[in-house]
Structures are given as structure tokens and as C-alpha cells.
Amino acid sequence: MAKGRVTVIDIAKAAGVSKSTVSLVLQGSPLVNEGTRSKVNAAMRELGYVYNRGAANLRQAGAKSKIIGVVVNDLTNGFFAELAVGVDMVVQSAGFVQFLSNTSESIDRQREVIASMREHGISGLIVSPARATESVDFKPLVAAGIPVVVVVRNLPGAKVSSVVSDNQGGTSAAVEHLASLGHTRIAFLGGFPDTAVFEERLEGYVDGLKAAGLGFHEELVVSSAPSRAGGVDAIGRAMTMSDRPTAAVCFNDAVAFGVCDGLRARRMEPGRDFAVVGFDDVIEAQTAVPALTTVSVDPQGMGRRTAQLLLKQINAGKAEPESVTTAVRLVVRESCGAAQKKAGRKTA
Amino acid sequence: MAKGRVTVIDIAKAAGVSKSTVSLVLQGSPLVNEGTRSKVNAAMRELGYVYNRGAANLRQAGAKSKIIGVVVNDLTNGFFAELAVGVDMVVQSAGFVQFLSNTSESIDRQREVIASMREHGISGLIVSPARATESVDFKPLVAAGIPVVVVVRNLPGAKVSSVVSDNQGGTSAAVEHLASLGHTRIAFLGGFPDTAVFEERLEGYVDGLKAAGLGFHEELVVSSAPSRAGGVDAIGRAMTMSDRPTAAVCFNDAVAFGVCDGLRARRMEPGRDFAVVGFDDVIEAQTAVPALTTVSVDPQGMGRRTAQLLLKQINAGKAEPESVTTAVRLVVRESCGAAQKKAGRKTA
DNA sequence: TTAAATAATTGGAACGTTCCAAATTTGTCA
DNA sequence: TGACAAATTTGGAACGTTCCAATTATTTAA
CATH class of the missing domain: 3.40.50.2300 (Response regulator)
Known part of the structure; x- marks a missing residue:
């Protein structure tokens, strides 16, 4: 029990079917008989099976890793935290999982982080670039066909999508x-x-x-x-x-x-x-x-927008770079004096 | 070029060695000759090799995934963002990568997120639990031998480590x-x-x-x-x-x-x-x-402390649950009136 | 009934890495 | 120079999944 991991083979054995059938069940294929499906599901529950996404990715060797990377330049800034939460929302509900990292404006750190994400096989990347990021940093990614969208800060030369506010x-x-x-x-x-x-x-x-x-x-x-x-x-x-x-x-x-x-x-x-x-x-x-x-x-809406754009590109296989600027609106409150009834603003 | 991924076999071929040797180089083994090492490294650079951590994890089938999961209950709260940054710091410098997710105090979301992290084979988990989290939620994790440390909010019944402030x-x-x-x-x-x-x-x-x-x-x-x-x-x-x-x-x-x-x-x-x-x-x-x-x-220091504790447990294979409470100190500034020279506080 | 069609299931063969045991090369000492 | 040790290198065989082609079970149509 505490020995090896539970694999598809184990549950295949337990449910009296082949590993292929188990795999089919895992992917929700319509090919499998309702009866066997539930038998398999029961076995999975019974044995405490946990899906090994790494192995799956290995075989599928494609853009199906279900991980999307998010790197922001300053997480401690509420704006970016909010942005990340927005991204997480849509990413999560699309069945992806977010890999969030913070660069603290360090371009070296950014490079490391992105490299690490690549090794883990992300299927898409959202970046709010650290200051002085150069477009060449994203070259290998786009060459490998991994969709990238930069957000908040635009990156002039790069052939990647971008989402910035107006x-x-x-x-x-x-x-x-x-x-x-x-x-x-x-x-x-x-x-x-x-x-x-x-x-x-x-x-x-x-x-x-x-x-x-x-x-x-x-x-x-x-x-x-x-x-x-x-x-x-x-x-x-x-x-x-x-x-x-x-x-x-x-x-x-x-x-x-x-x-x-x-x-x-x-x-x-x-x-x-x-x-x-x-x-x-x-x-x-x-x-x-x-x-x-x-x-x-x-920022949260911006994050959602960004994530949607990225997902679109992931699903489309390979999409054209696209840049969207999100609308912005002036919220009049007290600090500009407009809310005050008295007409006078006194110059100091 | 844009065809298949570059694998160890490709670079082995290019460098005129076997895939095993390439693997040895990858792991920085001292067994390989300096000359071959640099030859291999050159080939890797040449062909733009990227390491496939998924495949590696598959074989190593152990706690070596180099991913640690971090889940916080409210990223938009500066306190937790700061905490995450602290964790990221030490985790990153230990060669691990952080998998950060936000639960927005939703216990269902927390469950999903943790399940997803398991599928990805995290080698450790840091959680600031959502409200009403029950200790049973972490049972499967610890049963699987994955170190867990809860932070900020303690979880009475759970047999996991914790880091809370005093x-x-x-x-x-x-x-x-x-x-x-x-x-x-x-x-x-x-x-x-x-x-x-x-x-x-x-x-x-x-x-x-x-x-x-x-x-x-x-x-x-x-x-x-x-x-x-x-x-x-x-x-x-x-x-x-x-x-x-x-x-x-x-x-x-x-x-x-x-x-x-x-x-x-x-x-x-x-x-x-x-x-x-x-x-x-x-x-x-x-x-x-x-x-x-x-x-x-x-909070950042707390994050660092937490990460250190987790890494210790990961390295130790299997460690005893440990709870640490981090010191706290009163910072006297103006809002308590102490900085004022005048003795008087007027009761309203 | 049986042939044909359809529905379900199933053994391998991958995927890219690491590990192991064994093989090869190189070096050392009498 | 031979024998032995040390230093390097190397083919498979895993790891847990998905895919493919092929097989078997079940219907349907005649």
C-alpha cells in the first residue's frame, strides 16, 4: 500500500479489464460501456488512484500539458496579485493549472523561471515582463510553438501577443x-x-x-x-x-x-x-x-482577458500575435475635489 | 527543426557519445571526463536542447520532482503575497520551482488545486488553509509520504507541520x-x-x-x-x-x-x-x-522559514511533524500616540 | 441463421529520461 | 610487459501513460 504508486495497471487488474480500457475511462471516451466505466471508477476510488500527468504528457508529447506559466514582475504589488488571480480564474476553469512565479524585476530570475517552466512543459506563458526585458528572451518559446502573451508592459520587437491597458x-x-x-x-x-x-x-x-x-x-x-x-x-x-x-x-x-x-x-x-x-x-x-x-x-479583468487570449491561442494550435488594449475608466471620488458641493478650490 | 523535440539521443548522436553519458552530464556526475562533458554541453547548446523533467520524474518515480506546491487563501491580500514571495525565494534557490495557487477561501477550490498538484507530482506542499479546512483533507498527502506544512492558520487535528506567528x-x-x-x-x-x-x-x-x-x-x-x-x-x-x-x-x-x-x-x-x-x-x-x-x-520571513522547513522534510525523506511559531515584535509608530512629546492623551 | 456492421475491448509499441550491470579504455605497479 | 585497478562509457530495461491496429462481443439486417 505505502509501497509503489497505484497505476492504471493496478486498477485494470482490480477491475478485470485491460489498461487500455482504463485509459479510455480516464479520458472520458464515449467508447466504453457504462458498466465497465463505473466498475473502473469504483476501482480507482478504492485504490486511491492518482493520475500521473507527467507520464501522460510524455506520451502525448504535445501542447496538452495543462500547465500554463505566469510570471509577474512584482507579486507584492496588489495590482499584479490581482492580475494573477484573474488569470487563475479562467485558467483553472478551463482545466489548466497555473504555475506562478515572481521575478522581483530581476531579468536573470525571469530567465531562470521561464527556462524552468519550459522544462516542465508549459503549454502557454503569460508574462508581465521585468524592466529591460528584451524581445529576444521569448524567441525560443515562440520558435517552439509555445503561445506567449505579455501583459501590462508591452514589448516592442517581440512577435508575441499583448494585453495592455489604455x-x-x-x-x-x-x-x-x-x-x-x-x-x-x-x-x-x-x-x-x-x-x-x-x-x-x-x-x-x-x-x-x-x-x-x-x-x-x-x-x-x-x-x-x-x-x-x-x-x-x-x-x-x-x-x-x-x-x-x-x-x-x-x-x-x-x-x-x-x-x-x-x-x-x-x-x-x-x-x-x-x-x-x-x-x-x-x-x-x-x-x-x-x-x-x-x-x-x-487588473483582475485584465488577467481574465489575458488568460482567455492565451487559451484561444493554445486551442487554435498556432495563432497570430494579437494585441489588445483594455478599456479604462476614470472613477471620480473625493481626492480631486469634484464630490464637494462648494465650488471653490483654493489654490494654496 | 520545428519538427520533433530535441532529446538526449539527438545530442548523444551529435556529440558522438551514448545517451547514458549525456544523462550523466545532465546530472553533473563527476564520473564523466571533462573533455566529453564540454563536448556534450556544446552539442546541447547547439541544438537548443531543453530538459524534459516529466520524463525524468517518470523514471525516478520519487520525491525528486522539483516542484513544490503553494496554496494560499487570498493572494490579493498583501500579507499572503508577501508570504508567497518569501517561499519562492528559498524554494527557487534550492533549485525547486513553485506552483502557486489561490483558493479565495473556497474549500472546494482548495481541494481541486491540491488534487491537481498531486497529479503533477509535487514533492512538497505549503498551505495557508482556507477557512473551515479540515485536517482530513491532507490525509492522502501524508499517507503518500508527501511533506505538508500549513502556515499562518494552524490545523488542530492534522499530523502535519505548521508555521504560525506568535x-x-x-x-x-x-x-x-x-x-x-x-x-x-x-x-x-x-x-x-x-x-x-x-x-x-x-x-x-x-x-x-x-x-x-x-x-x-x-x-x-x-x-x-x-x-x-x-x-x-x-x-x-x-x-x-x-x-x-x-x-x-x-x-x-x-x-x-x-x-x-x-x-x-x-x-x-x-x-x-x-x-x-x-x-x-x-x-x-x-x-x-x-x-x-x-x-x-x-510575512516574507515567515515564508522563507516555512519553505526551509519543508525543504528539510523533503530532504530528510520523511520527517516528523514539527510546529514552529515565529517571533513577532511590536513596532511603535505614531498611531498609538507614543511618539508624541506631549504627555496628554485626551479621552474623547 | 448468417453476413455484415457496430460496439467494446485489448495487447504491444512508443514517449524521453534514469538506472543498472557490464564493457571498454586508461593508468599503475611490479 | 602483464596483470590489476581505476576511470569512463555504454546498451538495454524500466517508469506510467496514450495511441494504434487488431481482436472479440454484440447488434442489426437480410
């Missing part, structure tokens, strides 16, 4: 909204300038200014780490200028929270004395005080 | 600290009473009161969902009583943040008008305003 549209909408509230000095705060996401969001910011008939002032763009601490830093620098902004679109919610912290440290109340808008709509955004106006990207 | 010691320390600041009406806010963690933390709360020479008053324990919203709710109910508390130890940081929100909604400033202490020391605790005094459990 960064440009998001910040553009945020700026227009602030402008409609009467703001004219609107800053863009936080984020590292050398990333595709930053570029897109900044572009949207510029678009928004143009659409609102406002001029672009370079000094109103202040970059920083895309973190809460970075936000504190950015607003600090922004407030030193002579002609201060009265509102800010932030690179992401973490930065926005930092900006709020920084404002309070200066005895200014976000939403009353200064308007701030975030990006991502992390879970804390709605419960924070004040509730954060932000661009909602629904 | 919940009791944590709340006890928190209460004593509040008492030392002069508080006498200290509440315990938030959490579901039917969980082991709640029980332990509550017990610590009682211990702390006793140690400080304060009496236990049942009405000062108000449970709620262990979330931010739950915290708002709990403090709301706490403030309706005639003899109000002046301080609170919260079930976790999420609750603590909710309590802060609720206080502000009542025009009270946490840390000045009311002392609040959290539990977990989530990443936001230090940057929040006011910075949250909390019991730090270092």
Missing part, C-alpha cells in the same frame, strides 16, 4: 476632468521615464492638456520612483516651484497616496486644497481618506 | 504597551471569532490586560470582518458605548486602517485623540498618516 486614454481623461473643474496648473507626478508605461501615460497627459486648451509646461512633469515614497518626494519637489500646480495626475495610485501624505505634511488637505488623481484603482483607493479619484484598470 | 505574544505586548502609556479602557476590535487566529490574538489581549493589572470587559471586544470596512464598523459600534475606550488593539492592519477612517469621520485624529495598534505590519503601515503602530510579523 494608458494614454486614461491620463488624458484624468487631465480633462481636472481641467473641467477649473484647474490650469496640472502636474504629472511620479514614475520612471524610461518605461513604456510612463511614456504612454505622459502622452495621454499631453493629449489631455491639448484637448483642454492648456499649454504643456515641462517643469510640471516630475518623475520619481513609482511608489508611495516616490510620491512624497515628487509632490515635495513640485511645491518648491514659484508657480505651483493646483492639481496632479499621478503615475499610479501608490504615488498618489504618497502625494496625499506629502500634502498633509504641508498642512494641505488632498481633495480640498489640492486635487489628486491616481492610476490603477487599487483596492485601497475607495476606502482611503479621502477616497482616491483614479483611473480604474481592473 | 499571535498571543503579539497582542499581549500591544496591550501592555498601551497600558504603559496610561490607557485603561483598551478595546479589541475586528476579526471573525470562529477562527484560530482570532482566538489566539484575543487570548493575548486578555493576557496583556492581566499583566497590566487591568480588568477584562467583554463589551470592549467587538468583532467584525477582518477588513478595512470591518474596522470602520467596529469602531463605530465601540464609540456608541457610554464608557468609551481610549485605545484599541485591532485584529489586523486592515481593521486598524478602518478604525482610523472611522475615527476621522468622527473628527478624532488617530494617535492624538485615540490610540490604535494594528497587527501584521503590512507595507502601508509605515507610510500611512499617521504611521501605524503594529505588531510586525514579517
